[in-house]
Amino acid sequence: MDNLEDKIAYHRAVEHDVLSAMKNPSPLYWVGLLVSAACFALGMSLWGYQIWKGMGVSGLNNPVGWGVYITDFVFWVGIAHSGTLISAVLFLFRARFRSAFNRSAEAMTVFAVMTAGLFPLIHLGRTWFFFWLLPYPNQRLLWVNFRSPLMWDVFAVSTYFTISAVFFFVGMIPDLAIAKRFHNGVRKWLYSVLSLGWVGSFRQWKHYSKLYMFLAAFATPLVVSVHSVVSWDFAMSVLPGWHTTIFAPYFVAGAIFSGTAMVITLVVPMRKIFRLHHHITIDHFESIAKILLFTSLLVTYSYFVEFGLALYSGNVYESGAFLYRLVGDYRYLYWGMLICNSLVPLTLFVRRWRRSIPFLYVLSILVNIGMWLERFVIIVTSLSKDFDPYAWGLYKPALVEAGITLGSFGFFFMLFLLFTKLLPVVAISELKEVADE
Template sequence: MSLGTYFDQLEHDVLAAMRKPSKLYWAALAVSAAAFALGLGCWGWQIYEGLGMAGIRSPVGWGVYITDFVFWVGIAHSGTLISAVLFLFRAKFRCSFNRSAEAMTVIAVMTAGLFPLIHLGRCWFFYWLMPYPNQRHLWVNFRSPLIWDVFAVSTYFTISAVFFFVGLIPDLAIARRRFTGWRHWVFRILSLGWQGTAEQWKHYAWLYMFLAAFATPLVISVHSVVSWDFAMSVIPGWHTTIFAPYFVAGAIFSGTAMVITLVVPMRRILGLDTYITVDHFEAIAKILLFTSLIVSYSYIVEFVLAWYSGNPFEIAHFSFRAVGDYRYLYWLMLFCNGLLPLTLFVKRLRRNLKYLFVLSLFVNVGMWLERFVIIVTSLARDFDPYNWGNYAPRFGEIGITIGSFGMFFMLFLIFTKMLPVLAIAEVKEHSS
């Protein structure tokens, strides 16, 4: 096949994915939209009733909402890893995943951004988080990790969105040529008049490299800042220096699992088997295995630090994690995040897409549980036994959590029909 024919076929195949949706697609969209509607309904109910309808109360003031926030920020991270870090390392397999991963990042940050508002209860006061002087000319407390979060997450969203859009520009120009009607006009405007001249490509290449170079430390800083929401306090189980790298590795681990969860069915439904190959999945499975090992190592270090510190509160806390009231969640988390991914040492399993898909679901569950265990067990058993108390999420919180998954999958499904799901120009570059 000549290069010209291949390019033509590639454009046709990738853009064919944006044509008329199948019944399966509509069914998936309907289920996601229904879950999202459930979440909105529960949030509306919470706004009407007040935060008391949720299970969070003293001593466990951070529950499922903060778990969801950390989970979704973590999911966002792998998008940047696959796009930016693998770009800087010139890993060719990234071009099969980077567009989906970047879209996943933007959507996951949007989802994550809702949870601080939901957790506020009176969400209409969200602007109190913003750095502006109040009526007494007092500013927000810049020494607080919660304010660092505002800066980190909003910067992350902005840079991820810019990175996503910049990567799309040459492909939007291709879509402009291939589509007719209203879509042609939308792509004509969005592609900014891209012609692919040498000058345009020159500036484009520099911009892409700079954005990748900015996004790489950003991805590390954002989840470090999220971890410091916990580590800056003195609560046993939270106050530890390992938190930043531990959270960053966990975020990349969970995000990689979510990429597999999304791309395995997407590849099948949209018929992209030729361009997203088993070799590509094997490469990403290796990242999953590698980050799983880092996360497992962190679990061990946490316990060793508590033991070696000789601090009775730390020792008591970690004993509670392992054998206390939340032990089933803890051991399930270890099974999903530490034990099960070890099977990826077997090459045959790394190349089995059905297995990878099921494994990625377990890892998603395990990583959600990890955040739940870290947040809830520490608050449930702090220094003073008179201040101990357990927490269980209520219906509204579960509904909002399901709604966040609904929102995430719904927006991702819409993305697959509105924009090219593969970086066409980049695939062309590698195949030439």
């Protein structure tokens, strides 16, 4: 943009377009909100039912004590990760296209961590004892066990939530100060309070830029540590198929892969409904599609390495566990995972498909499904068939588990829909800055 008038017009257009997305919800929006709220309510009622009746209502059994709930936990933590990737890592690499996505990605991170956080509680069974996870001494002055990966998880996930929430809020302060000008009544009051009296003086911007840089620099190693810790929940055990050193990088790659897909799933309808075509362009989508392709290749590579490690280990349990994944009781899920995560994303090598929004949208949903299957396959196959044939057993999710999973999607989409109407969905100040460069 070279022309001065164009620049000024663009600045006005960004404010107008982004902030008008926050006004007057369409009927479609209300339907979406209602459906997600209903799903969430269903999930919560089923959770209540499970608390009332006991864990017997789920399909969990001996030997498969971890099932859909832990799958959902890993899935949602994974979804959260690419939000941080897009907002923090791409910021550090000065990738300009991030400005179109970063706000929705950050919101997604915060909401996905909130959703993920529900699952350890649901999985506990005796949810009312959740505070045993907190680091404080019990009646006999014995502290929690810091050598346990489950304890690491408590620290990693709560730190992740806190830092992501701070990052999300800090990124929004200038935009909230803009939103304040465009609203009246309660909402003006709300944005006034949230924007803290921000005026954009050079001193404020100076400290702000530094803070933003530090938060991005903290969020990047944090995101790597969080999914590594989640993977160690498995890798620290001695179970065949879990006990492997590749798990941490493998999980981190998978997390970014699934999260990138979720960004596409969320931003495509958002862009259409709020008519943000000028600000979130096909070029932006192509860049995201390249990240998706790259992470898909990383994940596929991990699948090969994982198999190779097992087969070359010379350990009959290790190789048995992987052959069981490939041709055992859960083979269709494993093949489905390979098709969704490794095969279909290869189509992104074709430029025309990479630039087709409908194609990307369908692909992103397939990747979401594939990544959910990946976690399920990893968790369930290893538990159902370990060392001793006498202790083998199969697991089938019960309806309650399916309902609670549906409820978690309802919770996530409900929060995201509320976000699109309450807060600026695109980083206005950043778009202006990028346009002027």
